[in-house]
Amino acid sequence: xxxxxxxxxxxxxxxxxxxxxxxxxxxxxxxxxxxxxxxxxxxxxxxxxxxxxxxxxxxxxxxxxxxxxxxxxxxxxxxxxxxxxxxxxxxxxxxxxxxxxxxxxxxxxxxxxxxxxxxxxxxxxxxxxxxxxxxxxxxxxxxxxxxxxxxxxxxxxxxxxxxxxxxxxxxxxxxxxxxxxxxxxxxxxxxxxxxxxxxxxxxxxxxxxxxxxxxxxxxxxxxxxxxxxxxxxxxxxxxxxxxxxxxxxxxxxxxxxxxxxxxxxxxxxxxxxxxxxxxxxxxxxxxxxxxxxxxxxxxxxxxxxxxxxxxxxxxxxxxxxxxxxxxxxxxxxxxxxxxxxxxxxxxxxxxxxxxxxxxxxxxxxxxx
Amino acid sequence: xxxxxxxxxxxxxxxxxxxxxxxxxxxxxxxxxxxxxxxxxxxxxxxxxxxxxxxxxxxxxxxxxxxxxxxxxxx
Numbered sequence: 001x002x003x004x005x006x007x008x009x010x011x012x013x014x015x016x017x018x019x020x021x022x023x024x025x026x027x028x029x030x031x032x033x034x035x036x037x038x039x040x041x042x043x044x045x046x047x048x049x050x051x052x053x054x055x056x057x058x059x060x061x062x063x064x065x066x067x068x069x070x071x072x073x074x075x076x077x078x079x080x081x082x083x084x085x086x087x088x089x090x091x092x093x094x095x096x097x098x099x100x101x102x103x104x105x106x107x108x109x110x111x112x113x114x115x116x117x118x119x120x121x122x123x124x125x126x127x128x129x130x131x132x133x134x135x136x137x138x139x140x141x142x143x144x145x146x147x148x149x150x151x152x153x154x155x156x157x158x159x160x161x162x163x164x165x166x167x168x169x170x171x172x173x174x175x176x177x178x179x180x181x182x183x184x185x186x187x188x189x190x191x192x193x194x195x196x197x198x199x200x201x202x203x204x205x206x207x208x209x210x211x212x213x214x215x216x217x218x219x220x221x222x223x224x225x226x227x228x229x230x231x232x233x234x235x236x237x238x239x240x241x242x243x244x245x246x247x248x249x250x251x252x253x254x255x256x257x258x259x260x261x262x263x264x265x266x267x268x269x270x271x272x273x274x275x276x277x278x279x280x281x282x283x284x285x286x287x288x289x290x291x292x293x294x295x296x297x298x299x300x301x302x303x304x305x306x307x308x309x310x311x312x313x314x315x316x317x318x319x320x321x322x323x324x325x326x327x328x329x330x331x332x333x334x335x336x337x338x339x340x341x342x343x344x345x346x347x348x349x350x351x352x353x354x355x356x357x358x359x360x361x362x363x364x365x366x367x368x
Numbered sequence: 369x370x371x372x373x374x375x376x377x378x379x380x381x382x383x384x385x386x387x388x389x390x391x392x393x394x395x396x397x398x399x400x401x402x403x404x405x406x407x408x409x410x411x412x413x414x415x416x417x418x419x420x421x422x423x424x425x426x427x428x429x430x431x432x433x434x435x436x437x438x439x440x441x442x443x
Contacts, residue, residue: 004426006433015436039371092414120415122397142414145372149414152399197372200411200419226433251425253374253411259419262400 007224013052016229020236021054027240030056032188033232034181034323036174037195038065038351039223045360047225057236063177063321064195065351066142067094069277073309074141074170075100080304081137081168082113088131089115090124091139094349097342101307121153128157128165137299140167144198147171147288148262151269154290154297166299169289172275174198175206176286182214187323191235193228194220196250203258204248211244218246220254269294278311278345279318315344320353327357328365334358372413374421377406387412 041061063069082089096106109115128136140150157165194207204220217238221231230249275287290298316330327333337343346354375387385398398404401417409421
């Protein structure tokens with residue numbers, strides 16, 4: 001992979017921006033494109049891409065952050081599990097500072113709960129092996145990129161007969177949320193930048209329905225600035241021609257059918273479930289729950305009393321996730337809510353839109 | 369958590385692999401990419417290889433970007 005530096009090359013970026021400006025001048029109408037991947041949210045913000053685009057070409061973020069769309073109730077459930085005796089809770093780092101109806105996991109840990117941050121579901125599996133008398137519960141949050149890793153860890157637990165390894169199911173899948181977005185009468189999006197690594201697993205054909213059924217173009221792109229800009233250029237071209245196709249601009253990683261091995265293990269362990277997304281309410285078949293035969297690994301079945309869930313007052317994370325507002329339109333943005341003192345999930349998570357804007361677009365929209 | 373890093377597969381022993389990028393080595397699972405070959409670049413996410421990098425496609429993309437870069441120098 002020589003010359004991979006070209007992905008970030010200054011002149012290549014300038015050339016793509018030049019073509020985007022030309023394409024935008026040719027079409028009288030403006031365009032709004034949405035990405036639905038937290039890593040894209042941050043890549044766009046960190047590279048300052050918004051500021052390079054011509055007036056009239058707008059990039060917005062959708063529900064691409066799995067931690068951000070996880071409702072408060074899930075955190076309440078996690079906290080209740082952490083409070084159980086002989087239980088170790090394992091989680092990806094992002095969830096530690098996300099608000100529940102009461103305290104965060106980080107605060108619970110400070111008060112004595114056994115909570116471990118892990119990089120992989122396999123780390124949680126290793127903890128289960130090393131602590132056979134203890135129940136290890138892994139907080140299963142994440143989209144299609146992460147789901148197979150959790151399914152694989154569960155399959156390994158079955159194979160190695162590690163009975164003390166459980167998950168609290170909370171994984172979600174993106175296409176049903178995208179369906180909700182294209183059906184939202186208040187959202188006017190002319191194309192989607194499609195998630196590169198989700199597509200590695202699902203295959204890009206998973207997203208074809210956006211074009212064929214709803215007339216909205218899409219471009220699967222990677223995460224370098226040139227990847228995103230090539231996507232914007234393609235979508236702009238489709239928008240001006242009035243065509244709707246889903247194109248794969250991340251061919252070096254994405255195939256039409258995706259990772260079949262991963263799909264098989266996911267299907268073996270999980271089945272679709274209706275699930276709630278912050279900002280959207282319940283979306284049919286948008287979540288994954290353990291199949292009945294793996295009920296012994298479902299920590300959600302442990303009888304527990306949970307508090308009445310409530311969101312932080314004044315937080316507009318839900319509206320940000322639907323693409324209805326930019327973070328700067330939330331009254332709490334940089335006025336009480338910041339990465340060091342987050343009020344909502346969108347500001348906590350490294351993939352959150354508010355966190356990306358605070359770090360890189362903090363003073364955007366100030367001339368309005 | 370959609371971040372997946374392209375790393376080179378240096379060794380494998382059944383379903384465990386050792387990958388490397390810029391001198392950093394990590395042990396990962398190949399359960400989701402059992403066909404991975406030593407020497408290939410694979411995408412690593414949360415302790416697993418989730419896909420392989422298509423070197424021909426990568427070369428095509430880089431060629432396109434090289435053209436952009438060269439054109440900008442001529443302007």
